[in-house]
Structures are given as C-alpha cells and as structure tokens.
Amino acid sequence: MSVLQGKVLVAQGGGPTAVINQSLAGAVLESRKFPQVTRVYGALHGVSGIINENFVDLTEATTHNLEAVAVTPSSGLLSTRDKPDVAYCQEIFKVCQAHDVRYFFYIGGNDSADTCRIVNEEASNAGYELRVIHVPKTIDNDLRVTDHCPGYGSAAKFVAQAFAGANLDNRAIPGVYVGVVMGRHAGFLTAAACLARKYPDDGPHLIYVPERPITKEQFLGDVKAAYDKYGRCVVAVSEGVVGPDKKAIAEQFTGGERDSHGNAQLSGTGALGDLLSGWVKNDLKIKRVRADTLGYLQRSFLGCVSEVDQFEAREVGEKAAQFAIWHNRDGSVAIRRTGDYSVEYFLTPLETVARVATEMAPEYIVPEGNNVTEAFRNYVRPLTGTMPLVARLSAPTVAKILKK
Amino acid sequence: MSVLQGKVLVAQGGGPTAVINQSLAGAVLESRKFPQVTRVYGALHGVSGIINENFVDLTEATTHNLEAVAVTPSSGLLSTRDKPDVAYCQEIFKVCQAHDVRYFFYIGGNDSADTCRIVNEEASNAGYELRVIHVPKTIDNDLRVTDHCPGYGSAAKFVAQAFAGANLDNRAIPGVYVGVVMGRHAGFLTAAACLARKYPDDGPHLIYVPERPITKEQFLGDVKAAYDKYGRCVVAVSEGVVGPDKKAIAEQFTGGERDSHGNAQLSGTGALGDLLSGWVKNDLKIKRVRADTLGYLQRSFLGCVSEVDQFEAREVGEKAAQFAIWHNRDGSVAIRRTGDYSVEYFLTPLETVARVATEMAPEYIVPEGNNVTEAFRNYVRPLTGTMPLVARLSAPTVAKILKK
Numbered sequence A, B: 001m002s003v004l005q006g007k008v009l010v011a012q013g014g015g016p017t018a019v020i021n022q023s024l025a026g027a028v029l030e031s032r033k034f035p036q037v038t039r040v041y042g043a044l045h046g047v048s049g050i051i052n053e054n055f056v057d058l059t060e061a062t063t064h065n066l067e068a069v070a071v072t073p074s075s076g077l078l079s080t081r082d083k084p085d086v087a088y089c090q091e092i093f094k095v096c097q098a099h100d101v102r103y104f105f106y107i108g109g110n111d112s113a114d115t116c117r118i119v120n121e122e123a124s125n126a127g128y129e130l131r132v133i134h135v136p137k138t139i140d141n142d143l144r145v146t147d148h149c150p151g152y153g154s155a156a157k158f159v160a161q162a163f164a165g166a167n168l169d170n171r172a173i174p175g176v177y178v179g180v181v182m183g184r185h186a187g188f189l190t191a192a193a194c195l196a197r198k199y200p201d202d203g204p205h206l207i208y209v210p211e212r213p214i215t216k217e218q219f220l221g222d223v224k225a226a227y228d229k230y231g232r233c234v235v236a237v238s239e240g241v242v243g244p245d246k247k248a249i250a251e252q253f254t255g256g257e258r259d260s261h262g263n264a265q266l267s268g269t270g271a272l273g274d275l276l277s278g279w280v281k282n283d284l285k286i287k288r289v290r291a292d293t294l295g296y297l298q299r300s301f302l303g304c305v306s307e308v309d310q311f312e313a314r315e316v317g318e319k320a321a322q323f324a325i326w327h328n329r330d331g332s333v334a335i336r337r338t339g340d341y342s343v344e345y346f347l348t349p350l351e352t353v354a355r356v357a358t359e360m361a362p363e364y365i366v367p368e369g370n371n372v373t374e375a376f377r378n379y380v381r382p383l384t385g386t387m388p389l390v391a392r393l394s395a396p397t398v399a400k401i402l403k404k
Helices: A020-031 A046-051 A063-070 A086-098 A110-125 A152-172 A188-196 A216-230 A249-253 A271-284 A307-326 A374-384 B020-031 B046-051 B063-070 B086-098 B110-125 B152-172 B188-196 B216-230 B249-253 B271-284 B307-326 B374-384
Strands: A006-012 A037-043 A055-057 A101-108 A131-136 A176-181 A206-208 A233-238 A289-293 A331-339 A342-348 B006-012 B037-043 B055-057 B101-108 B131-136 B176-181 B206-208 B233-238 B289-293 B331-339 B342-348
Touching (some): A020 A037, A020 A063, A020 A101, A020 A307, A046 A101, A086 A101, A101 A110, A101 A307, A110 A131, A152 A233, A152 A374, A188 A206, A206 A216, A216 A271, A233 A271, A249 A271, A289 B289, A307 A331, A307 A342, A307 A374, B006 B020, B006 B046, B020 B101, B020 B307, B037 B046, B086 B101, B086 B110, B101 B307, B110 B131, B152 B176, B152 B188, B152 B233, B176 B188, B176 B271, B188 B233, B216 B233, B249 B271, B307 B342
Parallel strands (some): A006 A037, A131 A331, A176 A233, B006 B037, B006 B101, B131 B331, B176 B233, B176 B289, B206 B233
Antiparallel strands (some): A331 A342, B331 B342
C-alpha cells in the first residue's frame, strides 16, 4: 500500500457539545504524528468555512493550546447549521483538491455524516484519493450503529445533576416542577433525568420522551397520581414530545420560526414548559407549579463533563486519524460496548450513519410511556460517570408536647 | 455570667441554596460541643415545622450524616414560604418554651431575620431567656450590613459558568442569546454573568439589572449596537427588570399568580425571555434569537459550588452557635471583607437586617445602565472562586487559493 501524502482538514458541524474539542484535539494531535501529513488545517464554521477557504493552520497550534481547547466546551473551530446538498459538496471537494487535502475529518451528527458520504463519492468519481471520516458527536445520542455518541454522556450528566437539584428543591418547597429537556425526536437526553433518583421517593416521578405520544388527559392523570402519592411531583419532558397526531406539542407555540433545516424551533423558548404548567394549574388546581426549560446550558455549560465521555470523545478523534492515515479507510467511527464498562472502536460505512437518525429502543420505555426502565438506567449510568453526593438527614423524630 | 442550659433549635427558611446545609451542619456540630446544650432539634419545613412541633433530634444524627448533608444542595431540613406575623411568632415562642429551647438559629433571608427579631422580642417580653440568631443565606445577595450572603457565591458561579458556556455556543453559531437570571429587586446574581468574559469580545455584551429601568427602545438599540459590532450578542437580564413605570416587565405575563408573600411569580416561567427575544426578532429582524431562563438550576444545581462560599456558609453556622452559647448574644451573623480576599464575622442587631432588603450600589452599574463596572467585577470575583479553563484555538490563517 502506497503512502498517501497530503493535508488533513478538520471541521466541526451542528450543535456544540461539552467534549467536541476533545475529538478535535485527538484528530489534530494524532494526525501530526504522521510524516505523510504535510499540514493539518482547521476550517472555521464547519463546511461553510471550507467552501469559503477560511482555514487556520493547526500544524502551528501548540500542543498546550490544543489541550486547553480540548477541555473548553463548544466547537473551538466554530460551527454551522449548513446542511450541504450535492452541489455544496462538490464545492467542498474542489477546495480539498485545490489545497491538496487528502484526509477530511468532519465532527458532527448524522447530517455531517451525510456530507462526508457525498464528498467521498465526489472524490471517488473524480478519481481523487480523499479519505473521509465522520467523527460522531451529538448530545441527542441519535446516531445509528454506535452504542452511544460522544457528547451525550456530558449532556446527560448535566441533565441528571439539574434534576437531582430540582428534586431536592421541590422536596424542600413542594409543588409541581416541569423541566423541559432538549431532544426533537430522540428521548435519550430527557431519559437521563432518571439518574437523579437516589431515594425511593425522589423525582423525576414522570419522564416523557418524543417516542411516545401523550394526551393532555394522560399527562394530568399521571401528575395527579404522583402528586397525591408524594405531595409533590417532578416531571422531565422532551422539547419534542408529541400529541396523538404525532406532531410536536411545542410546535404551535413557536411563532412558526424554522431553522435552516426546515425544522420548527423548539429550543430557546419557554413555551412548552409554560403550556404544561398552565395545564396543571388550571385543571388540577395545584397552586405551586414551576416550569424550567434547561435550554442551551445542556450542551454548553462550563464545568460539567463526564470523564468517560471526555475520554471517548478524545479517542474517536484519534481513531479517525488512525483509520484514515494508517489504514487508508473511509467511514464513521463507532463505539461498541464490550463490557461493564468497556468499549472498542470500529469503522462503519458512512451510509449506515448518514441522514437517518435513531430513537430510543422500546425496551427503554415503560409500557405506560411515562417513565424509563431499569434497562435504560443500566445503559446510561456508565456514560455519565460519578454523580456528586446527595444525602438526607437521618435523625429520630421528637415527640410533640403541645399538639399531642 | 451564668450558663444558659437548654435545647438548640435550628430551622431553614425561604429558597434553598447550594450551601445552606453547610450552615446547618456548622450550627449543629458546633452546638453539640457545649455541655449546657441538652439537645439539638431541627424543625422540618422552617417555621411551619416549629408551630406544628415537627422536630427531628439532630443530637442523634451522625457526624458523617451531617457532613454528607452539608455538601448536598437545598435545605436538608426542608423549607417554607411562610412569613410569620406577630401572632405566628407568639406560637413559635410558645413551642420553644414548651420544649425548653434556649437557642434558636434560623437560616434564611431578610424575612427570616424579621421572624428572629419578633420571636426574640416575644421571649424578652415574657422574661424567658431565649437567644435568637439569624444565619444569613440568599442567592440574591440582598441582605443589609453583611458584605455578601452565603449562597450567593455558588449561585453566582453557576450563572458565570452558564454564561461562559452560552457565550462559547453563541460564538460557534452566532445570533442573539438572552439569558434570564433570578433576582426580583437586586441585580447581584445577574451581574455575576460578567465573570463569563475572558477574551475582549466575549459576552455577555449587555447586562440589565432591576436597579435600572429600561425601555424597549434602549434595549433594542443596545442589542443592535452589539450585534453590529460583534456579529452576535449575548444578554444577561434579571427576571425583575423594570420598565420606566418601575414595574417588572415580566409581571404582565405571569397570569397574575402571586406567591404567599403577595409577590408576582417571576421564576418558573419562560415569559420574559420569550418577550425580549420576540422584540429582537420582530423589530431588529434578526433571525437566530434564543432565550433561556436559567430557572431553579441557579439555586439547586447539583455539583456547582464555590469553595469560598461553602467555607463561609459553614462558618456563619458555627459562629451562630458561638455568639449565642458562648457569648449569650442575639443578632444576625454578618461578614466583613478585611482583605483581598479575607473576611471576619460579626454580629449585627436583628433589626438592621430584618425586612428591608438592599440593592446594588450605584458604582457597580455603568451610567448607561446596560452593564456592570470593574468595581463590581472586583467585588464579585473572589466570591465565586476558580472558574474552569476556557481557551480559544491560536493558529495562523491559511492563504486562500480559489477565492483569492
């Protein structure tokens, strides 16, 4: 096998995560070890930076700079919401050719995998040797093939810690608390709220994910049952939760704004939380009802990272460089769970990850559709790593004197 | 001076904080050292637990249990929104008398200080020896006399880290981001968002606090100027921000719900954020506008604590026991800043802290009313402690080939 000499190009696409720069640092530092790599370029703002040739030369970034960026959340190379079509990908390919790029690593979700697939095809059709690797990243955990996605574990840890705190707060001053979590089609991130439960009466008492349609009647019945049982109720709900018509309940409240992918805006608004808390106040006549929308903190909060996630995000970046430069392969880096808890990495064809996203398996959701199962808990627990300690006072009750 | 023998009673009132149980553990563990203390009781759900005699015997809590509770956010003894009047305080006093309580430590804000003041008066009028100490706690930092309040530093750290992340996210995918922070009358917590700025173009670019009324025109003018300058804009705004009529802008959107203190509900709804982002979308025609309401995470998030805050919260609890049991004094424990950074604790009369809250000093807010000053930054920085590292890539730009 002849050695393919040329440049490496790295870019980051889609929503940032807490560990996306671990993958960047992994890919860059590993690439710089190979003598056939002439330069390592980074494109600013993802694919839009490629077609505009907005590159920085990461060959000249210090290792210490890359290591400091690695622990900084949100795309160090900045990002884009562009979702390239074939013509756009042809532009990408032309720029790669002009700059003698022979290795292209794109860190992103299933749309980014599709970009990788098309660019790879264009190069192949033109007879130009271009190795293309998709490096997985998403807080939604909705990529096919891989056991889980880098970025998910840290976001899941944030959600779990947010609900652990909300549960303690709700226990101190009882009422109904609704926390809205990111996730348009996949409920993985919302489901991670289950890790907030330690004591048997801890919340979230109810968890709703987009995979299971809900009705207003079911929701209010569930909240009432929990409130009657515990004197309080904590609810975790996905922003993308749907009604019986399979349409997002939040969608009618967003003023019709759509992102560049044609999707209705669900995040960055408190509308769904306010709608659900309105239902509880008006129909159940419960006075203290509060709704929070966890919002962009879930993917960007500084200082809440899963160690496992951080480690794996680094390794998928390193593996991308190894698969492409050592082994001359194209594909998407995926994670296989091999033990409890151990993993190995493998390369899956780009078309197996591109475009179509995945959802939670049915065995992860209880039949009633209002909570997650032990199977899911076992799946998610290793991914978030250690949770901070939570403890309740343990002391005997004192006999009353005046109110005997 | 004769030794006053009897029980200690501890309770927690108002909104929880991340370090309120440090004060609890400090007061309990310190009290248990004194031979004249016959028992240490904890009242469940604040003053409402006192009048209902819902006590636990913390003399029998293990030290390890108390230490574990100390690092757990949100009131370990649970809380209440009750704001006792004189009749209510007479009930409290009667229960103290019946249980031979001679030391009452109430951890809370200015309303709790007022409860302490009245109970102390009732005991004095009855000729019953009852030492009453108010232990300060609030995320709003709005207590008089003290330099700052335990609980504030950790909430401020959460806000700073949230905006640091939001700024990184906003830089990666530019647009306008509005983050709504707790604070009905005092802007201290919102102002702490300034600590998110590291690089000169970092957000938040604008900070609005309740101390300075804003108009829609000023707000939109400020956002436009920042957006024109940076190509993006991050805004931190207090939930209690007022219009020219000095009324909370959020108030008209809460459906008129009022808490037990007669205040309009500002937290637990995304209405203000959605209103402000609507202004930006409609008037400035900026497409990507997102609003988050930081909500209850600010005071309850598990795993974001300022070390300084934790330390001081512990000490004000310990000092409460020492002032009362050693020195036979009543009052509110306060913090005096003595160096950069060092503090000492002192006791201030209950009436100097009770009822009336305080606000940010004028020198902490810029004349334009849309940001904070260096003086505030110097004030707040030691209180939040170390922030996680944030770094940008540092690498040379590559010359374009196709788009020269």
